[in-house]
Amino acid sequence: MTSADVLVDAFDRIRGTVHQVVDGLGPDQLAFRVEREANTIAWLVWHLTRVQDDHVSEPARTEQVWTSQGWVERFGLSLPPADTGFGHSSDDVAALRDIPAETLAGYHDAVHERTKHFVERLTDTDLARIVDASWDPPVSLGVRLVSVISDGLQHAGQAAFVRGVVQRAHRL
Template identity: 50%
Template sequence: MRSSELLVDAFGRIDTIVLGVLDGLDADAMNWRPSGTGNSIGWLVWHLCRIQDEQIADAAGTESVWRVGEYAERFGLELSPADTGYGHSAHQVDAVRFASTVLLENYHDAVLARSLEFAGALEDSDLDRVVDTRWDPPVTLGVRLVSIIDDCAQHGGQASYVRGLSEALPKRSQDRLPLL
């Protein structure tokens, strides 16, 4: 197996997580925040797409799907178009809300297509290229791609967990016995 095949498989697994989390969600479930301050499913999926998009674009030396596809305008979020969600406060997380999954799914699909195209064209020797000298040791493309996949898998898992919490709450509240 070539490294590019492994990377394509890994990005495909992120796709499976995201589509599974978003399947059948309504706006309330998508925007629900655990304890009122946690990250919503919508925010988590938006953030993982934004991070993947910007980092793949940087590694590929291209513009992000967010910019080329005019997604900042299409989403109409009250955030800077350069915002990826990194370091968001509770107030900023609140600004990332969705009426449905459609636009987010479209953006995810476009980011996935770009990631698969980029990863699928890589040769093993490409993975040794240094892409970030701000770290010691400098970050290679291979390390950056593993980091992107890891970050997306973690956020996808968090979104899956939030979905499980949101689906369990009504049942749990009905099953609770009154306190004496």
């Protein structure tokens, strides 16, 4: 097994969790909040996908799937195209209220395919390449990808928790 294989497996796990979380849910369930200011399943999945799209496209030297494949228009959010969800308010989270599960999963699948295409070709030498020198220490591609995986798994787990609450509350 190569380093690239490990990374692909990790991104595959995020994708699998995203599908387990959103499949079969309607708009009200995707917009459910555990409390008034909490993140929704829809926002968590959108955010983790936006971060992956943003953070992988830069070192891959490709345009984000969000803009290159028209997802920004399909979502129809009143946010700047570069927005990934960092610092969002409760109102920003609520803006994802009417996004269907199929749209969330479709965008994630498109980003996953682009990520997989990039990651499966990486070598250990590629992973050492510095992709952000503004940090101390500078961030290598390997560290950036592990960061994206960690963020994705955390948010996917949060979304899975919310789904469990929704299932108990609505007896899905």
